[in-house]
Amino acid sequence: MTAGSVLTGEDGAEVSVGVLDPVAAVGVCHGDRAFVTASIVKVDILAALLLGAQDAGRELTGEERADAAAMIERSDNHSASALWRSIGRAAGLDAANARFGLTRTTGGDGPRWGLTRTTVADQLLLLRQVFGARADSELTGASRAYVRGLMAGVVADQAWGVPVVADGSLADRGPGDGSGWAVKNGWVPRDATGLWAVNSVGRVTVGVRDLLVAVLSDGNATMARGVALVEAAARAAVSVFTGDDAHRAG
Numbered sequence: 191m192t193a194g195s196v197l198t199g200e201d202g203a204e205v206s207v208g209v210l211d212p213v214a215a216v217g218v219c220h221g222d223r224a225f226v227t228a229s230i231v232k233v234d235i236l237a238a239l240l241l242g243a244q245d246a247g248r249e250l251t252g253e254e255r256a257d258a259a260a261m262i263e264r265s266d267n268h269s270a271s272a273l274w275r276s277i278g279r280a281a282g283l284d285a286a287n288a289r290f291g292l293t294r295t296t297g298g299d300g301p302r303w304g305l306t307r308t309t310v311a312d313q314l315l316l317l318r319q320v321f322g323a324r325a326d327s328e329l330t331g332a333s334r335a336y337v338r339g340l341m342a343g344v345v346a347d348q349a350w351g352v353p354v355v356a357d358g359s360l361a362d363r364g365p366g367d368g369s370g371w372a373v374k375n376g377w378v379p380r381d382a383t384g385l386w387a388v389n390s391v392g393r394v395t396v397g398v399r400d401l402l403v404a405v406l407s408d409g410n411a412t413m414a415r416g417v418a419l420v421e422a423a424a425r426a427a428v429s430v431f432t433g434d435d436a437h438r439a440g
Contacts, residue, residue, distance in 0.1 A: 201411050205423045206220060212326075226387045228378040229377070263345060308406070338372055350421065352405060385409045
């Protein structure tokens with residue numbers, strides 16, 4: 191896996207992108223700087239929760255499952271805060287990430303889980319915990335299937351970002367069918383600048399391959415501009431990775 195400098199959008203926004211084929215264990219990253227996660231950290235929170243439950247030899251409680259579903263499928267922040275406290279906030283996240291092999295992800299201070307910082311390479315490693323081979327993961331098959339199912343069931347208005355490169359149109363695949371993509375997005379305006387961080391991570395089916403894709407960006411003038419930048423970066427990265435011109439335009 192290789193890394194270069196971040197890409198810069200037309201309005202000065204910066205974006206990093208990575209693609210990984212978990213079966214062939216080959217991938218590429220462009221950009222190695224750390225970005226604020228916003229809500230993509232919710233996948234990491236859930237993975238840490240499941241890892242802790244495995245260690246304790248227990249199943250998730252009904253309340254934890256309700257919070258997990260709301261956190262991933264609807265990006266509910268109240269539920270994320272509850273589970274953030276449950277895992278021990280940043281210390282718990284960082285401890286789980288050490289086991290997952292993430293070396294450049296740092297949990298946000300206090301209750302501010304959305305200010306966790308991460309890199310594209312670390313996000314691909316986290317996605318590999320969920321979507322890669324069982325032998326490569328700290329999570330059990332049941333835990334992995336649970337996360338995958340929630341990421342394939344996001345509400346329709348959050349089915350943007352990396353799914354744009356999956357086979358077929360988004361309209362052909364309703365949330366929850368799991369046929370072409372699984373995703374978690376994140377977006378937040380930064381208090382200091384008013385500019386937006388917009389991120390997207392997930393699994394997409396492209397031809398006969400399932401690919402893991404992560405795109406991180408900040409400095410976007412609006413959320414809409416950020417979504418467009420993230421989707422353009424995902425298209426470009428997948429087209430270079432697969433050599434498929436069909437994903438270059440649009």
